Amino acid sequence: MPLPGNRTLNTADLTAYTPSCGSSPVAAYVRAPFRCRLLKVAGILGGVITTADGTVTVSVNSVNVASFAVPQSGSAAGQLFSVVPASPTYLNEDDVVALTPSGASGASVPMHFSLSVKGA
Secondary structure (H helix, E strand, O other): OOOOOOOOEEEEEEEEEEEEOOOOOOOOOEOOOOOEEEEEEEEEEEEOOOOOEEEEEEEOOEEEEEEEEEOOOOOOOOOEEEOOOOOOOOEEOOEEEEEEOOOOOOOOOOOOEEEEEEEE
16 A cells, blocks of 8 residues: 655655766756755765765855765665755755765766755
8 A cells, every 4th residue: 555645736856967976077957946945955876986985065056055975885876865954945946056976986977866845
């Protein structure tokens, strides 16, 4: 039997993608579609980080609001990493959220991002 959903109608998921969170990191960007609060940011690895831990920094209009670690030990495709911003982070329509990986190793390791937002 499926569990009941606890998501409200004004909650949405935004997605972004980077082709490399490893040795040649590429930032991923997503636009806020409406005024909202950033509830959670998650990343899913698309490969193995080889020798060094990584970090993904979340920033809104060039202001850092959160970050999460991507440990090398035991890393594999399909692993989920996430962060809930420490204080309420509000977005206005057309704000740009940047997800910037750094520090990890491994060539062309992709990462898929998901941002949960709740409308005001």
